[in-house]
Amino acid sequence: MTTTAAAAPNPLRQGLVEDRLPEPCTVVIFGASGDLTKRKLVPALYSLAAERLLPPSFAIVGYARKPVTDDAFRAEMREWCNTSARHRPVDETLWNSFSKGLYFQTGDYEDPAAYKALKERLDQIDKERGIPGNRVFYISTPPATFPLAVQHLNESGLINKSTSGPFTRVIIEKPFGTDLASAKALNAHCLKHLREDQIYRIDHYLGKETVQNLMVFRFANSLFEPLWNNRYVEQVQITGAEALGIEGRGGYFDHAGILRDMVQNHLFQVLSLTAMEPPVSMSGNDLRDEKVKVLKALRPIPDGRFDEYVIRGQYRSGSISGRKIPNYHEETGVTAGSTTETYVALKIQIDNWRWAGVPFYLRSGKAMAKKVTEVALVFKDAPHRLFGEKSISEPNVLAIRIQPDEGISVRFGSKVPGNTLDIHPVNMEFRYGTSFGAEPPEAYERLQLDCMLGDQSLYTRADEVEASWKWISRIHDEWRQSFAKGIPTYEAGTWGPDESDALLRRSGHTWRRP
Amino acid sequence: MSGAGTQDIQLAKDTSVNIGAIEKELAALWRGASKDKQVTRACSWNLVVHCGDDDIFDKAKAVVDEAVRHVPSRSLMLKPRPYATGKEVEAWVSANCQIAPGGGKLLCTEEITVESRGKDGVDHLPSIIRALQVPDVPTALWWAGSPPTDPSAVRILLSGVDRLVFDTSMLPSDGGLTKLAHVGGLLDGLVLTDLNWLRTGSLRSVIASLFDPPTGPAPLGNLKRVRIETTPKGIQAAKLLVGWFASRLAWGTPERTEGGQLAWRMPVRGDGAVRIDIETNKVATSRDSGIKSVSLETSAGERFALSDQGSSQLECTSPGIAARTVQAVEPRLDQLIVASLGSRGRDRLYPVALHRAVELDR
Numbered sequence: 115m116t117t118t119a120a121a122a123p124n125p126l127r128q129g130l131v132e133d134r135l136p137e138p139c140t141v142v143i144f145g146a147s148g149d150l151t152k153r154k155l156v157p158a159l160y161s162l163a164a165e166r167l168l169p170p171s172f173a174i175v176g177y178a179r180k181p182v183t184d185d186a187f188r189a190e191m192r193e194w195c196n197t198s199a200r201h202r203p204v205d206e207t208l209w210n211s212f213s214k215g216l217y218f219q220t221g222d223y224e225d226p227a228a229y230k231a232l233k234e235r236l237d238q239i240d241k242e243r244g245i246p247g248n249r250v251f252y253i254s255t256p257p258a259t260f261p262l263a264v265q266h267l268n269e270s271g272l273i274n275k276s277t278s279g280p281f282t283r284v285i286i287e288k289p290f291g292t293d294l295a296s297a298k299a300l301n302a303h304c305l306k307h308l309r310e311d312q313i314y315r316i317d318h319y320l321g322k323e324t325v326q327n328l329m330v331f332r333f334a335n336s337l338f339e340p341l342w343n344n345r346y347v348e349q350v351q352i353t354g355a356e357a358l359g360i361e362g363r364g365g366y367f368d369h370a371g372i373l374r375d376m377v378q379n380h381l382f383q384v385l386s387l388t389a390m391e392p393p394v395s396m397s398g399n400d401l402r403d404e405k406v407k408v409l410k411a412l413r414p415i416p417d418g419r420f421d422e423y424v425i426r427g428q429y430r431s432g433s434i435s436g437r438k439i440p441n442y443h444e445e446t447g448v449t450a451g452s453t454t455e456t457y458v459a460l461k462i463q464i465d466n467w468r469w470a471g472v473p474f475y476l477r478s479g480k481a482m483a484k485k486v487t488e489v490a491l492v493f494k495d496a497p498h499r500l501f502g503e504k505s506i507s508e509p510n511v512l513a514i515r516i517q518p519d520e521g522i523s524v525r526f527g528s529k530v531p532g533n534t535l536d537i538h539p540v541n542m543e544f545r546y547g548t549s550f551g552a553e554p555p556e557a558y559e560r561l562q563l564d565c566m567l568g569d570q571s572l573y574t575r576a577d578e579v580e581a582s583w584k585w586i587s588r589i590h591d592e593w594r595q596s597f598a599k600g601i602p603t604y605e606a607g608t609w610g611p612d613e614s615d616a617l618l619r620r621s622g623h624t625w626r627r628p
Numbered sequence: 629m630s631g632a633g634t635q636d637i638q639l640a641k642d643t644s645v646n647i648g649a650i651e652k653e654l655a656a657l658w659r660g661a662s663k664d665k666q667v668t669r670a671c672s673w674n675l676v677v678h679c680g681d682d683d684i685f686d687k688a689k690a691v692v693d694e695a696v697r698h699v700p701s702r703s704l705m706l707k708p709r710p711y712a713t714g715k716e717v718e719a720w721v722s723a724n725c726q727i728a729p730g731g732g733k734l735l736c737t738e739e740i741t742v743e744s745r746g747k748d749g750v751d752h753l754p755s756i757i758r759a760l761q762v763p764d765v766p767t768a769l770w771w772a773g774s775p776p777t778d779p780s781a782v783r784i785l786l787s788g789v790d791r792l793v794f795d796t797s798m799l800p801s802d803g804g805l806t807k808l809a810h811v812g813g814l815l816d817g818l819v820l821t822d823l824n825w826l827r828t829g830s831l832r833s834v835i836a837s838l839f840d841p842p843t844g845p846a847p848l849g850n851l852k853r854v855r856i857e858t859t860p861k862g863i864q865a866a867k868l869l870v871g872w873f874a875s876r877l878a879w880g881t882p883e884r885t886e887g888g889q890l891a892w893r894m895p896v897r898g899d900g901a902v903r904i905d906i907e908t909n910k911v912a913t914s915r916d917s918g919i920k921s922v923s924l925e926t927s928a929g930e931r932f933a934l935s936d937q938g939s940s941q942l943e944c945t946s947p948g949i950a951a952r953t954v955q956a957v958e959p960r961l962d963q964l965i966v967a968s969l970g971s972r973g974r975d976r977l978y979p980v981a982l983h984r985a986v987e988l989d990r
Contacts, residue, residue, distance in 0.1 A: 124845045125876045126836035129977045135833060137840055163955070166830055170837045170944065170954035207939045211955040244949040246842035280841070545733075549670060549700070 136566035138171035139248035139281070140236060144263055145255040146176025146187070146218065150287070155252065156191045156216075157199035158558035163212045164201035167563055171244040173215040177232060179222055187218035200556055215243060223259045229270035236272070247280030250565055254287045261303045268307035275309060283565050285314040288379050289370065290574070293590060294583040301576040314565045315579060319380040319487075320572040321557030323546065324520040328387045328489070329396075331514065331522065338512070339392075341493070343468045348494045348509065349623050350388060350474045354381050355482035359429065359439045359606065360456070364447025367480075371454045373426075376478040378586045380487075382409065383574070384516065385474060388489050389464055398570035402578055409581035413463040420592045422620070425602070425613045427457035429481040432606030439481050439606035453593075453601045456480040459614040461621075473621060477614065481606035486628045487516040501537060508539040511626070520554060521545035647719045647742070650760060654721055654738055666733045667725070670700030673969050674767040676757055677705050678785065681773070688772040689739075694962035696737045697726060699969045702762050706785075707743040708750045716749035717742060717756070754784045766790040768821075768969055774798040777807035779814055786815045793968045795823040796864040797918070805864060806989045809982055820982070821973040823964045824865050827917045829972065830956040831934075831942070832872060835922060837954075838932045838946050848877055850926040851896070855905045857935075862918020863890070864985075866906045869922065871985030872977065882987050892988060900927075914938055916958045 127135075141159065143151050156176075162168050176187050192213065196203045219235050221228030240247055249272070253263050264284060267273050273282045286304070291297025304313050319325055332339055341347070354376050360367045367375065386405035393400040415423045431441045442448060442456055457479035464474060493510040511525040523543040530536040546554055564572055602611040609625060618624055645653040661667045677692060679685035685707055692703045725736040740760060744750050761767055768791040775794035776782040786792070792812070799808060812820045839845045854873060856866040870892075873879065879902060880895030890906035913920040913936045921935035934942045940957040959967060967973060 122845055124836060124839045125848060126832070126839055126845070126873075128876070130829075130833060130836060135837075138837070166833070166957070169840070170834050170956075171952065207941075208955055208957070211941065211953065214953075242950060244842075244944075244946070244952055246840075248841075545668075549672060 138169045138245045140173040141250045142175045143252045144177050147178040147180045150254045152194040153198050154558045157195045158556050160195045161200045173239050176218045181220045182218045184217050188213045188216045229266045250283045252285040264307050290315050294587040297583045315574040317379045318557040321561040323554035324516040344472045349492045351490045352476045354478040354487045356480050357485040359481045364445045368448045368454045373458050382582045401571050402575045406578050411464050411466040412585050413465045423461045425459040425617050426455035427602045427604045427611035429456050429606045430603045434607040457610045489514045668733050671702050671762050673701040674761045675701040675703045676769045678771045684773040691962045695965040698966045700737050703739045705741040709745050710750045712745040714745050717744050791819040793821045797824040801863040805986050809986050821968040827958050834956050847926045851902045852927045853903045853925040855923045857907050857911045857920040859918035865917045867985040867988045871981035874984040875980040
């Protein structure tokens with residue numbers, strides 16, 4: 115249980131197995147008529163209620179421009195919980211109790227009077243439900259409204275910047291900036307209105323069970339960490355592949371590109387957790403200190419040699435699982451002649467003691483052969499080939515599957531049964547589903563709960579965001595300058611352009627087939 | 629079957645096997661099953677279930693079949709029948725499968741039933757348990773039905789057991805907790821998991837929430853009376869609740885206030901005392917724990933209370949805050965078994981609360 119700084123601890127709360135129960139609070143969702151609210155945020159909160167992880171006094175207030183009544187909001191959210199919550203269909207009794215705490219407030223993001231009305235409504239809900247003014251504001255609106263929303267929240271008295279009294283926390287959805295300059299500006303703006311420990315920059319990848327298990331796997335077992343370095347690891351491959359095109363998101367995606375949409379945030383988080391040193395503790399700052407060190411150790415790409423380290427591509431028409439995918443240029447919202455990348459592959463060197471000389475290959479793409487996110491550590495060959503030609507031709511691989519089918523597999527060589535000494539690679543697998551027989555919680559469940567509890571470990575810190583943008587923005591600068599070069603294409607439903615294979619071939623490596 | 633998009637498949641149902649060949653029979657079962665399907669044997673616990681009679685066995689089996697979907701386990705159903713005659717030991721194996729979350733593979737768990745007859749047959753059980761434990765996964769012994777109060781009956785089965793699971797709601801109201809506490813002390817490091825304690829987890833959480841901000845914990849230092857209304861079935865749960873209060877709020881040793889009544893006086897810091905009443909007269913509730921209401925009164929006249937409103941709802945009242953209804957579900961038995969095998973089953977508050985609750989038996 116977290117308590118506000120000045121409050122005495124509640125002795126009955128301490129030690130409860132359910133002690134990860136937040137204090138009574140209200141979650142206010144900005145952008146409540148959007149897809150994220152319906153598909154993820156409210157269903158995740160309902161699942162938390164089903165697991166008894168929400169405080170008895172709790173409320174959700176949806177905030178958006180659209181005029182909607184409380185009852186209509188409740189009815190709509192019930193439908194979405196029925197189809198999207200992990201605990202579905204909804205339980206009648208639980209829903210009756212949960213939905214009593216669901217409200218909707220119509221208002222503009224630009225209008226100060228609307229924030230005043232929101233404050234009055236929240237004060238009234240606090241009184242009705244016995245909530246002591248603790249609030250989480252989840253800003254899930256278009257990025258352009260983030261600064262204004264934060265400013266108005268503060269100016270209308272909705273933010274308690276003091277470390278005592280009721281808590282105010284603000285969750286800001288990605289993208290947090292579009293380059294280093296805009297990320298710095300947004301950080302500075304937020305810090306004018308909030309303390310850093312009130313800002314929760316969300317990257318939903320960090321809420322995924324397997325991403326968290328990366329830390330458990332590395333630091334709770336003595337078996338793997340001794341091998342986790344340049345003495346044994348030949349290369350690391352991180353893949354974040356989507357089996358869909360941009361599916362109507364052309365307006366957004368054509369401005370962003372896959373490097374901003376996936377790599378700067380999600381894949382760099384996975385990279386940091388894979389490469390970091392053991393943190394002193396699992397507290398928010400200790401963990402994030404180690405992640406930042408990794409980002410600071412990324413070797414800058416030498417000027418004029420970007421082609422040796424970065425490959426981009428754009429999908430052309432093709433087919434994925436029997437479904438035709440149009441050429442990227444034919445997608446709705448894409449500018450004619452766009453050179454926006456739908457695929458990117460990077461070769462990254464980490465200049466520190468542990469990883470010197472080990473390339474980290476990252477790739478991410480739309481319209482790829484299948485949807486998969488994984489980290490694979492490819493190990494060096496055994497120092498001596500005792501079995502001569504029959505030695506393993508495939509290297510040992512430790513693969514951590516983040517989605518789908520979350521789990522971990524180890525590939526090693528085994529003797530083929532028989533009277534000869536043939537060796538064949540085999541896989542030893544751990545799958546969440548089969549070992550625990552349960553579906554892991556949704557990322558948004560864990561992340562919203564952590565925010566209510568005041569735990570920032572799985573949220574991104576300002577310096578972390580800026581360190582990743584610092585590395586990534588140089589690539590965007592280079593692409594802007596080399597606009598005339600054009601962009602390689604790849605057939606939808608494949609693993610990317612040929613140039614991407616060549617990137618690894620130069621070091622004697624090949625991409626894994628995930 | 630409860631999960632969306634899953635289905636049940638029974639690979640083998642209660643196949644009678646030779647006791648010494650159980651592992652071999654199971655291996656053959658898996659080899660056969662893997663010929664036409666991708667089958668994964670899953671096991672994160674050895675769950676040994678002691679079933680004192682056939683009625684308990686039937687109920688426990690249904691609970692285990694449901695629970696192992698969520699905590700894949702090798703279940704070993706024991707039917708000790710010391711007064712029965714016939715073959716000393718008989719065993720059956722079965723396997724229950726479901727489509728694994730995410731689809732594709734069949735996720736299967738094994739269930740072995742062992743019936744032992746006569747004293748000699750019962751004496752075989754400890755070695756059978758040892759032989760059938762899957763290595764490198766923990767073992768829980770669920771004593772289905774009334775918890776063990778005879779140390780000699782349970783001691784022989786505890787070797788290699790990490791967690792002893794029982795339900796104190798089935799104990800006799802007078803002296804039951806004391807006897808159980810003796811059993812719990814038989815093995816160093818043995819974790820005691822009381823389903824009755826787990827059942828009241830949501831209730832404790834709601835009680836604790838009455839003293840979260842804005843109220844805060846100050847009134848807890850000023851309590852003069854605690855009243856718990858319960859059905860007779862809920863007396864042990866009520867005592868454990870008092871044990872929890874006593875341990876968290878550092879109350880002194882209880883003294884009975886009136887002979888024959890469930891009323892005590894417990895010293896508090898300074899020279900005061902808090903009066904405890906467990907009332908069972910004409911109490912009815914739909915809650916499995918039997919607890920209908922809890923109220924805490926302070927010397928300043930404040931009253932903090934919660935009471936059963938049916939449908940897993942509790943009405944909470946606190947000074948200065950409008951009465952509100954909150955959800956406080958008591959899990960079903962299969963859900964309690966699942967919880968008992970997770971982190972909730974290793975509750976560090978429980979041994980202390982039990983120790984303090986035992987004082988109420990004196």
